[in-house]
Amino acid sequence: MRTLKRKRTTDGSTAATVAQEEGSAAALTAESCFAPGALSRAKELSETFAAASPFPHAHLSSILAQPALLAVRQELGLLRSTFKETDMFKVFQTGDLANLDAADAEHSAALPATIALRAALYSPAFRAFVRTVTGCPPLTGQQDMSCNAYRHGGHLLCHDDVIGTRAVAPLAPSQEAQLAAVVHPAYLKASTMAAVRSQLESQGAALLASFLRPEIAAALAHAALAADRRDGLDGGAQLEAVREVMSSAPFVQWLAHLSGLTPRSCAAEVRRFRPGLDYSLAHVGTQCTHETLDATLTFVASRAEECAAWESGDVGGFECHVQASEEDHGAADVYKADESSAGVTSIHPQTNALSLVRRGTDTMKFIKYVSAAAPGSRWDVAASYVCGAVL
Known part of the structure; x- marks a missing residue:
């Protein structure tokens, strides 16, 4: 028996610059992060979503462009991650990517693809796409985003994020x-x-x-x-x-x-x-x-x-x-x-x-x-x- 001590930090990788083709990540935009025609499948996916069991869901395959994902993967190796574990997950997690400032020269130079992907996922076009597929209420553009890395044994279990919605006689x-x-x-x-x-x-x-x-x-x-x-x-x-x-x-x-x-x-x-x-x-x-x-x-x-x-x-x-x-x-x-x-x-x-x-x-x-x-x-x-x- 011991007191649980489950939080530690790791640098994940060195701060060495990852080799890229010059200008490839910098040229990414929110629109170019999506695969061609990916957002045009909303109606088809909404039908799949509604018919799925045991609960409504849809599998979005190849919705993002491969070059964009590869560029983001290279950049994420430069970010520091923190080990986190609860009853429902065990991951290494970066800080809040909402804090990246596209106007900051240092951020935009080091993480252009990550900033472009963030803009794509919070864009009006993608929020409208998600709303059409799921039938959910309008989504705001408020950003809350991080990257999780799963090492051997890492996991994220099904869960609900909200926890709150426990004189004797002697022996004969x-x-x-x-x-x-x-x-x-x-x-x-x-x-x-x-x-x-x-x-x-x-x-x-x-x-x-x-x-x-x-x-x-x-x-x-x-x-x-x-x-x-x-x-x-x-x-x-x-x-x-x-x-x-x-x-x-x-x-x-x-x-x-x-x-x-x-x-x-x-x-x-x-x-x-x-x-x-x-x-x-x-x-x-x-x-x-x-x-x-x-x-x-x-x-x-x-x-x-x-x-x-x-x-x-x-x-x-x-x-x-x-x-x-x-x-x-x-x-x-x-x-x-x-x-x-x-x-x-x-x-x-x-x-x-x-x-x-x-x-x-x-x-x-x-x-x-x-x-x-x-x-x-x-x-x-x-x-x-x-x-x-x-x-």
Whole structure:
């Protein structure tokens, strides 16, 4: 477990001048950025757009002239890009290209093709074309434009930009026996429980490695990996049995002793996040109305090189808790998480590890997109306990 530090900068490429045929980019205009006749297909595309499923959309192929795109590609190598990652994207992004000044001699000399492309995309002709194809209301000429570079593992997921439019009796011997059949005995000791409680109170989160008894963890891991190979859900039945344990009265009572909280209700589910397919997004619906204790038991491929991939964060699959703010009711850009930020926590998946996180009413959570490069699925049993007063 570690605090998420996901923002860094890179120069992308050197500032050396890229060789071009003299005057080729400078000769570009907004009109010459489009392929001949490209904007004359609006009516045809509007019919395709309306008939498309599962939602209206159109694929605009070869709408821009190839020479213009090649010239822009060369110029973009001179711009500095910043690494940005949220629940829905992982990219290197340039600054706002709206800030380029065509009247500035330095800008116009270094980036003439980029300025011409920007003018083309915000021109009255292209805005009218988009309106005809989609049937959307009139578009303004206000510019908001940047370039994204996608390195290996980079992605942009389907999303909505607007986020805003979440006194106990001692365990009886019979209850301890019930838990001991599943949970590693170390976590039923008073000294261990006191240490976990202390960490929860001071840091708000704790990760309990080797949480289940080894034989049960091995069976679950084997079932999960076998299901990955078959692309089925055969491990679900065994994980469902663990979900029932995590929803049981003895487990809730053990959590109360461990955390110092008083769980009042529980919602638990078995989940599988497949490589190249699955993720969840942060939104106000993940916030809670009372303090909540999240308990998540994870299983992933666990050979040394596979563990390293999960721990690196590069293949995704980690659970992230982010602090909501008033700005989250507007457009989402990037979570304000850098090396000095608080309130952003990332927990990478490990096999047979139970993570505990105290979540306040101002916290959202998500599972980062599992990259196609991941060594397998992320399986988990995720339980949330709405809590009362601290003991």
